[in-house]
Amino acid sequence: MRQASGEIFVDTTGPGLVEITATVRRWIEAQRVTTGLVSLLCRHTSASLIIQENAADAVREDIVRWLGWVAPDDAPFAHDEEGPDDMPAHIKAMLTGVTLSIPVLNGVPALGTWQGLFLVEHRHAGQRRRIALHLMGE
Amino acid sequence: MRQASGEIFVDTTGPGLVEITATVRRWIEAQRVTTGLVSLLCRHTSASLIIQENAADAVREDIVRWLGWVAPDDAPFAHDEEGPDDMPAHIKAMLTGVTLSIPVLNGVPALGTWQGLFLVEHRHAGQRRRIALHLMGE
Amino acid sequence: MRQASGEIFVDTTGPGLVEITATVRRWIEAQRVTTGLVSLLCRHTSASLIIQENAADAVREDIVRWLGWVAPDDAPFAHDEEGPDDMPAHIKAMLTGVTLSIPVLNGVPALGTWQGLFLVEHRHAGQRRRIALHLMGE
Numbered sequence: 001m002r003q004a005s006g007e008i009f010v011d012t013t014g015p016g017l018v019e020i021t022a023t024v025r026r027w028i029e030a031q032r033v034t035t036g037l038v039s040l041l042c043r044h045t046s047a048s049l050i051i052q053e054n055a056a057d058a059v060r061e062d063i064v065r066w067l068g069w070v071a072p073d074d075a076p077f078a079h080d081e082e083g084p085d086d087m088p089a090h091i092k093a094m095l096t097g098v099t100l101s102i103p104v105l106n107g108v109p110a111l112g113t114w115q116g117l118f119l120v121e122h123r124h125a126g127q128r129r130r131i132a133l134h135l136m137g138e
Numbered sequence: 139m140r141q142a143s144g145e146i147f148v149d150t151t152g153p154g155l156v157e158i159t160a161t162v163r164r165w166i167e168a169q170r171v172t173t174g175l176v177s178l179l180c181r182h183t184s185a186s187l188i189i190q191e192n193a194a195d196a197v198r199e200d201i202v203r204w205l206g207w208v209a210p211d212d213a214p215f216a217h218d219e220e221g222p223d224d225m226p227a228h229i230k231a232m233l234t235g236v237t238l239s240i241p242v243l244n245g246v247p248a249l250g251t252w253q254g255l256f257l258v259e260h261r262h263a264g265q266r267r268r269i270a271l272h273l274m275g276e
Numbered sequence: 277m278r279q280a281s282g283e284i285f286v287d288t289t290g291p292g293l294v295e296i297t298a299t300v301r302r303w304i305e306a307q308r309v310t311t312g313l314v315s316l317l318c319r320h321t322s323a324s325l326i327i328q329e330n331a332a333d334a335v336r337e338d339i340v341r342w343l344g345w346v347a348p349d350d351a352p353f354a355h356d357e358e359g360p361d362d363m364p365a366h367i368k369a370m371l372t373g374v375t376l377s378i379p380v381l382n383g384v385p386a387l388g389t390w391q392g393l394f395l396v397e398h399r400h401a402g403q404r405r406r407i408a409l410h411l412m413g414e
Contacts, residue, residue, distance in 0.1 A: 001274075001277045003413060005311060039239075041386055051237070056217055058216040058217035061216055061217075063229065066213070070346060078334040079334035079337075094326050095371060098391075100237055101239040101315075102179055103271070103272035112181030134313050134380075136274065136313060136413075139279065174410075174412075175410050189374050190321055200353045203353075204351070234371075240315075241408045241410035248408040275412075
């Protein structure tokens, strides 16, 4: 049993899902661990990590649309000094979560056929996002 | 320190919570690990995993009802080719999450007295759902 | 590679976020593990664990306010024998989640600059909350 730590960077261009499955797979492959547990932490409070459908683009657009319905920019939030999209972004990040731990089998995350790993950007402006990675196994 | 991987199957009959606590406990017991971390991954994008109250049936019904309020079948989603319950199911799975990692103590998940592990089905039709399991400890 | 298990207690005074970052850091430090994975489980169904902005108080108040909007005390829930805030508290705990697994680097959780760990109380009355901890690494 051994472990590895790492970090990946994801550039975003405003609200939306950015698939990171291939990037995470490559990182695991480089650690030469075939069975174990991989953990991801999005190191921000206005972006998050989800496992979602990897096929239909419309699903990703609907997710962004739905998040805007439940946490709209014009909701009467007290915290607005960083812009109208800041507090909704915190809510969306909380709802969807910033951590994921996924079993690894045969050197890859044990995702289902239709599952992909995505970073979700919740701010209007593009950002460089950092994700901490940890792998334990053998 | 050692690890084990496994998989369980859960048959569902439409929207609702299916308790899997006993199944997961039995699987852990079979691995003969008394202290560690157990991780679960629901390998689907329209079903999810939660830790919730294990006593009152009404709680489970209210959860299904509430999810229907925030992500109704008649919301104006773009993605609807797989039926009106498909996109709401993706939203509900995202909200509630498909991964769980739980400390194991004395050979069982360290849940509180009123906590149980549940698979949540979000599609109208029953399905056979697959959950990947991983255990690390000694 | 080794592991450690523990528990911390958090006293709450009604709905709100209680920061536990320093408490968790001290516990990790006492285990003398510098690289690994720390996992937390809130052992209740009406309180939860989140990673959120650690600077502005208004963010925490807005989170409590927003949770009250999406799961209000006067929603027509079936389960109400434990008071009007009980079922909304279950919903809020489910939405925000009761488990977290976080990479540990240099002896501390690898959180971003603006991230803190919080227990979120969802009941009106103050409670003593229990969080199970698990650490694996070296």
